[in-house]
Amino acid sequence: MLFYLQRIQLTFTDFDLEDHAQCSWDYVEVKDGNVPTDTPLGKFCGKARTNVVESTGNYLYVKMKTDNVNGGAGFRATVSSIRNGI
Numbered sequence: 777m778l779f780y781l782q783r784i785q786l787t788f789t790d791f792d793l794e795d796h797a798q799c800s801w802d803y804v805e806v807k808d809g810n811v812p813t814d815t816p817l818g819k820f821c822g823k824a825r826t827n828v829v830e831s832t833g834n835y836l837y838v839k840m841k842t843d844n845v846n847g848g849a850g851f852r853a854t855v856s857s858i859r860n861g862i
């Protein structure tokens with residue numbers, strides 16, 4: 777459960793999606809909020825990435841997109857909350 781002053785920390789622990797220089801085909805996109813137009817925090821593709829993404833508020837938007845050719849195992853992530861300045 778998240779409270780008003782908590783932020784969200786998303787940590788990718790396994791990552792294996794189709795690689796591409798601009799991550800144009802398969803990717804995970806994270807934004808700082810709860811709608812697609814919120815501020816981008818990262819767009820990830822490829823393999824073996826350990827990455828931590830943090831929101832500034834109590835929403836984090838996560839979208840995975842794939843196409844129908846060339847895939848990978850997918851990704852695994854943990855989600856935790858961080859108290860904001862208290």
Ligand SMILES: [Ca+2]
Nearest residue numbers: 794802845846
């Ligand atoms: Ca693909």
